[in-house]
Amino acid sequence: MLLLISGLGDENTKLEFGQIYEKNYRTMYYVALKILKNKEEAEDAVHGAFVKLAEKYDTYRHLTSQEMTSLCVIIVKNKCLDMLRVSKSGLQSDLEKVDYALHDEKDQPLENVIQEEGEKELLEAMKILPEKLRLVLELRYFHEYSNGEIAKILDISKKNVEIRLYRAKKKMKEVLQYERERQEI
Known part of the structure; x- marks a missing residue:
């Protein structure tokens, strides 16, 4: 995750994203585990969701904390569904x-x-x-x-x-x- 955060730009952006990660990781992992029923796949889904969020972070950085949590949950859920589609x-x-x-x-x-x-x-x-x-x-x-x-x-x-x-x-x-x-x- 440190590698992901290091590519985000200035220190404030890195700090903000780190806080989002800390605040939402457990919730996202819980959602992913509930859908995928596998710890390793759930971790992969959460990581993939954070990668996707980091790629478009400038688009989302204006969101409130609650909106960001909601977005994180939706992204990880969609990532899980994509993973399930791949594994028929x-x-x-x-x-x-x-x-x-x-x-x-x-x-x-x-x-x-x-x-x-x-x-x-x-x-x-x-x-x-x-x-x-x-x-x-x-x-x-x-x-x-x-x-x-x-x-x-x-x-x-x-x-x-x-x-x-x-x-x-x-x-x-x-x-x-x-x-x-x-x-x-």
């Missing part, structure tokens, strides 16, 4: 977790659509969502943050989190239905 054997079980996590007793129509759709379509539909809706879904269902925790991370009200979750699920339903109808034509 782990892909199916992870996608099943995603499918299960998005089931919500409050929204039966979405649940019915998700049950009918494959996991690949589900992940593709999430990519189409606007960033603010996708981010709330990822924090809630991939990282298992509570609505209150998400509100703190994103600096929005708990009610706003609930609204965004509802809108994200509704949009996912529309996208999945549209894709199904398009395939039937």
Whole structure:
């Protein structure tokens, strides 16, 4: 990690990045371990996530501490999913977790659509969502943050989190239905 930090530029930047590393490493490792179920792979994912963050650090350095933590979690989660895609054997079980996590007793129509759709379509539909809706879904269902925790991370009200979750699920339903109808034509 020292080699990574040494390539960042001035001393203030190195110090800032070092603090981000210290603050977020454990959380990122926990998320990676939960997804990958392997200590070495989890460490690789966290390292890869920090490399990616360092490459674009100037773009992200203006973020608040909470936003940076959220970004770190999302980057490491995406890195883990990329690793699972490469090792096809782990892909199916992870996608099943995603499918299960998005089931919500409050929204039966979405649940019915998700049950009918494959996991690949589900992940593709999430990519189409606007960033603010996708981010709330990822924090809630991939990282298992509570609505209150998400509100703190994103600096929005708990009610706003609930609204965004509802809108994200509704949009996912529309996208999945549209894709199904398009395939039937």
